[in-house]
Amino acid sequence: MWGLLCVPFLVSMAVSDMRIRKVRIMSLAAFGLTMFVASVAESGFQSVLRNILCNGVVCLILLTALIVWSAIRNRDLFDMVGTGDLVFVAMVTPYFGTYAFTLFLTVSFAVTLVSWSLYRLCNRGADDIPLISGLGVCLISVILYRTVLFLL
Numbered sequence: 341m342w343g344l345l346c347v348p349f350l351v352s353m354a355v356s357d358m359r360i361r362k363v364r365i366m367s368l369a370a371f372g373l374t375m376f377v378a379s380v381a382e383s384g385f386q387s388v389l390r391n392i393l394c395n396g397v398v399c400l401i402l403l404t405a406l407i408v409w410s411a412i413r414n415r416d417l418f419d420m421v422g423t424g425d426l427v428f429v430a431m432v433t434p435y436f437g438t439y440a441f442t443l444f445l446t447v448s449f450a451v452t453l454v455s456w457s458l459y460r461l462c463n464r465g466a467d468d469i470p471l472i473s474g475l476g477v478c479l480i481s482v483i484l485y486r487t488v489l490f491l492l
Contacts, residue, residue, distance in 0.1 A: 341490045342378035343483035349374060353428075354476035355414065361468055361473045372431035376447075379434035388434045395433035395441045402429075402445075425471040432479065448478035 349371035353363045353411040403426070424484045429445070437445055452474025460467075 341487050342381040343375075344487055345378050346371060346374045347480055347483060350480050352472075352475040354473040357470040357472040357476070359426075361470065363428075363472055368424060368427055368431065371428075374432055376434050391435070391437060391441070392433050394438040395436065396430075398438060398442055398445075399433065422469070428472050429473065432475075435479075444446060444482065446476070448475045451478055 349367055353367050353371060356363050356367070376388070379391070383391070406421060408419055410420055413420075432444070433441065437443075452469060452471060455474065456469045
């Protein structure tokens with residue numbers, strides 16, 4: 341239920357990411373602080389620290405894979421993924437256990453890639469995938485689902 345505090349920041353960042361492909365640092369910081377507070381309120385401080393540590397390892401594995409992939413493709417890492425995208429994923433780490441975090445990232449990345457591909461079939465424009473928008477919409481769905489479960 342506390343996750344609802346994050347929704348206004350998620351909506352703001354998703355809209356900004358879709359429209360101008362940039363997210364303000366203050367929006368990311370406010371989202372990160374709110375996500376941390378909501379996670380502690382829902383799960384407790386020790387659980388959140390464990391989530392950050394374990395999910396941080398998952399993030400490091402993914403970052404290593406991205407670095408290797410960018411080297412194989414002979415491209416700069418930051419041509420493939422934005423700094424804001426990396427920070428956003430790191431800020432979601434307190435909210436999920438490791439299995440749920442891995443599942444969330446996998447499903448959210450897949451949904452984002454499929455929806456962006458479908459969008460690109462109909463509209464020509466920028467090639468950049470608005471990752472914060474896609475992950476943000478998926479995270480809002482998870483937050484709403486958890487809130488409804490809590491209220492039942």
